[in-house]
Amino acid sequence: MAKSELELSWKDxxxxxxxxxxxxASQYRTGDWRSVRPVWDTEKCIKCGVCYIFCPDMxxxxxxDGYFEADLYYCKGCGICAQECITGCIxxxxxxx
Amino acid sequence: MGExxxxxxxLAAAEAVKMANVDVVAAYPITPQTHIVEHLSELVADGELxxxxxxxxxxxxxxxxxxxxxxxxxxxxxxTSSQGLALMNEIVFIAPAMRLPIVMILANRxxxxxxxxxxxxxxxxxxxxxGWIQFFTENGQEAFDHVMFSFRVAExxxxxxxxxxxxxxxxLTHVIEPIExxxxxxxxxxxxxxxxxxxxxPDNPVTMGAFGLPGIFTEAxxxxxxxxxxxxxxxxxxxxxxxxxVGRYYKPVETYHxxxxxxxxxxxxxxxxxVSLAVDQLRARGKPVGQVKLRLWRPFPFEExxxxxxxxxxxxxxxxxxxxxxxxxxxxxxxxxxxYLEENMPIITNFLCGLAGRDVTVEDYMxxxxxxxxxxxxxxxxxDYIIYGVRE
Ligand code: SF4
Ligand code: SF4
Numbered sequence: 001m002a003k004s005e006l007e008l009s010w011k012d013x014x015x016x017x018x019x020x021x022x023x024x025a026s027q028y029r030t031g032d033w034r035s036v037r038p039v040w041d042t043e044k045c046i047k048c049g050v051c052y053i054f055c056p057d058m059x060x061x062x063x064x065d066g067y068f069e070a071d072l073y074y075c076k077g078c079g080i081c082a083q084e085c086i087t088g089c090i091x092x093x094x095x096x097x
Numbered sequence: 098m099g100e101x102x103x104x105x106x107x108l109a110a111a112e113a114v115k116m117a118n119v120d121v122v123a124a125y126p127i128t129p130q131t132h133i134v135e136h137l138s139e140l141v142a143d144g145e146l147x148x149x150x151x152x153x154x155x156x157x158x159x160x161x162x163x164x165x166x167x168x169x170x171x172x173x174x175x176x177t178s179s180q181g182l183a184l185m186n187e188i189v190f191i192a193p194a195m196r197l198p199i200v201m202i203l204a205n206r207x208x209x210x211x212x213x214x215x216x217x218x219x220x221x222x223x224x225x226x227x228g229w230i231q232f233f234t235e236n237g238q239e240a241f242d243h244v245m246f247s248f249r250v251a252e253x254x255x256x257x258x259x260x261x262x263x264x265x266x267x268x269l270t271h272v273i274e275p276i277e278x279x280x281x282x283x284x285x286x287x288x289x290x291x292x293x294x295x296x297x298x299p300d301n302p303v304t305m306g307a308f309g310l311p312g313i314f315t316e317a318x319x320x321x322x323x324x325x326x327x328x329x330x331x332x333x334x335x336x337x338x339x340x341x342x343v344g345r346y347y348k349p350v351e352t353y354h355x356x357x358x359x360x361x362x363x364x365x366x367x368x369x370x371x372v373s374l375a376v377d378q379l380r381a382r383g384k385p386v387g388q389v390k391l392r393l394w395r396p397f398p399f400e401e402x403x404x405x406x407x408x409x410x411x412x413x414x415x416x417x418x419x420x421x422x423x424x425x426x427x428x429x430x431x432x433x434x435x436x437y438l439e440e441n442m443p444i445i446t447n448f449l450c451g452l453a454g455r456d457v458t459v460e461d462y463m464x465x466x467x468x469x470x471x472x473x474x475x476x477x478x479x480x481d482y483i484i485y486g487v488r489e
Contacts, residue, residue: 008313010323017307019305
């Protein structure tokens with residue numbers, strides 16, 4: 001996307017608001033919506049990957065040592081990972097200003 | 098030029114759709130549109146028309162199919178009436194936002210209830226703000242001609258908007274009229290092949306119908322509004338070219354005896370011909386009366402309308418729909434607000450009549466003229482609108 005949405009004038013829009021660039025949803029920062037953020041306690045984590053599977057936005061990445069963490073560009077803070085984690089090692093913490 | 102045939106207007110319209118070489122027809126039968134769809138399905142079944150006829154399970158599906166087929170670049174037609182339009186309502190608003198040039202005939206019929214199958218304009222007025230190009234036809238010839246016109250305007254890349262051709266139910270759909278058909282060569286000259294601005298195709302993937310956040314929605318609506326406003330230039334050109342080809346020149350606003358007229362009737366659709374007869378009679382009695390017929394409803398032809406009513410002192414606006422608890426019929430309230438800023442704004446009286454097919458005769462229009470004269474002279478109180486002919 002050349003311009004961000006807020007820079008576009010009505011004349012810049014494609015006819016019918018067609019999105020002519022496939023796959024550009026990856027540029028959409030859903031992390032903006034977040035008010036709480038998941039924090040992992042690797043002490044309790046058994047690396048089962050349940051959080052990874054349940055994240056509705058595929059915002060959880062596997063780290064090099066086999067644990068998991070949220071990609072904060074996309075993580076909306078929905079808390080599903082914390083709810084589903086088997087061992088209760090994910091805590092949702094308030095985002096500070 | 099083609100031959101002149103006596104034919105039911107619905108069948109003629111269907112034949113015109115065939116001559117326009119449509120690719121996809123998706124429609125659900127509903128009175129009084131039925132004969133159009135039935136005839137198209139026969140034409141496809143008999144191999145006379147090489148098109149997909151999709152007998153959908155509802156009008157909601159009809160309009161959804163139309164959006165899909167138009168999006169892949171197929172010339173697309175549907176038609177409906179009243180409750181069918183109400184059922185497809187959700188998608189009716191989406192088609193112009195996606196700039197899909199679907200052609201739809203709306204065989205005008207009142208919206209229930211009470212349940213009614215008869216003609217008025219309550220259906221079309223319920224979608225006044227849907228963003229389609231909307232116009233009215235007055236007789237069978239106009240209906241036939243305007244099928245070609247509709248495809249040509251809608252599919253023009255500078256327009257790329259759906260178009261709704263209004264045709265009064267029964268009064269037009271079910272009558273047999275002499276209609277001059279176009280020959281196929283004329284159609285070919287008038288109507289180019291459909292080349293969509295955007296096309297859903299695997300070779301060039303695009304997303305259509307995506308969501309719009311608050312940060313872009315207003316811009317999207319501005320672009321859509323401008324597209325509809327700008328379509329007028331293409332509409333005028335399409336009428337001009339049609340005139341040059343077949344000899345019938347149409348205008349966004351037609352006038353009848355407006356020269357020197359102090360009072361004009363404003364009509365839309367098939368009642369126009371009856372109003373003209375009333376004008377003849379009033380003129381014969383020395384009354385300076387004329388008539389303005391609004392053919393193009395969206396985009397509203399501001400300049401042409403202003404020109405047509407210049408110098409007029411009284412205007413009698415005929416509405417065929419009710420705005421419950423409002424300031425008048427949809428046409429009159431719009432005309433009043435449009436003329437509000439004009440100098441010498443005429444006095445506007447508004448008669449709601451011809452609901453659900455109730456006959457409105459020449460005498461009735463003359464009575465409306467009398468009533469208007471009385472109101473203007475202050476003999477009776479001016480009212481925002483009068484539901485004409487109602488039994489007290
Ligand atoms: S909070 Fe929601 S979006 Fe963020 S990582 Fe967990 S499941 Fe995914
Ligand atoms: S669900 Fe819990 S235990 Fe399993 S990998 Fe994710 S954080 Fe670790």
